[in-house]
Amino acid sequence: MRVMGVDPGLTRCGLGVVEASPGRRVSLVAVGVERTPADWTLDRRLLRLDERIAWWIGEYRPDSLSVERVFAQHNLLTVVGTAQVAGLALLEAAKAGIEVAAHTPSEAKAAVTGSGQADKAQVQHMVARLLGLAEVPGPPDAADALAQAICHAWRPTTMDPAHDGTATPAQKAWLEAERAARRRPARRATC
Amino acid sequence: MRVMGVDPGLTRCGLGVVEASPGRRVSLVAVGVERTPADWTLDRRLLRLDERIAWWIGEYRPDSLSVERVFAQHNLLTVVGTAQVAGLALLEAAKAGIEVAAHTPSEAKAAVTGSGQADKAQVQHMVARLLGLAEVPGPPDAADALAQAICHAWRPTTMDPAHDGTATPAQKAWLEAERAARRRPARRATC
Structure with missing residues (x-):
């Protein structure tokens, strides 16, 4: 399964595509950061990012697209701006007819490092290790997009670790982070 | 000048187009509310609204598009969701190459009623009166979209009331609401 992860942002939007194979193996398809200048008008920035996200989907043809969940109170x-770029990613996924998902930053961190509180360097390090890369991928936005994609590829519903009792420590942390997110008050606005 | 106003929302998105003539006359071109079911997935809702906004722009060919400004702390x-729909309106305006603007709800209310604190019924009543309509336009979202469009058509920079001293009470209230919005702390996030 090929998953495209998006770490949405107006100034820097991280994009990463991974191919997930049975046995929890993942390989890198593409990673990058799309940027728009802060002195552009908002409509022009959104148009550029929309065009770039559409290009990525057309070029790498993911089976699903996962966007970092946006919380209104953060x-x-x-x-x-972050919500608007996330909206563009969802829009382009809908146009392409591909499945969409959204995972919180904590879920993505837990999926790749085993801890929902991992710092950016740990996420970059583990993403590189999981993908067998010699170098840590670019700015944190790029690594976060890859972590988002890996998180979705490895989501428990796909692998069912809760059912067969084979969850790894990272998956257990993932499940705990997901449960914690669900326990939070409903007043939080998310996309 | 033809202006399209947008009151963004996932469940109900108000859209209104007015034609502004010299002498502060405005006439109705079109008004409506685009809705998406709450049980649709977010990507599908965004796609539908994007298609409908693009249709309105293509059908009524406004010279500019004005979107209600979104505040993160409200x-x-x-x-x-509101920010994402506002983002779609800006995206489609950019695609069509038309000018965009954003006014706060207080500015729009002040433009049509003379008070930034006017209630929904007052806004609906004054929008109908200004446009010479026999009936109050549909749900509040529709009237708010028209108020947004009228607000932009009558913006002081177009008419220069501050320069020639001919500002009406409504324009004075508009200017005051705009000044107040500028005085608010920069920490508020807007689109």
């Missing part, structure tokens, strides 16, 4: 300064 | 439950 980062008031950037949440509107 | 309505945490809906801000992500």
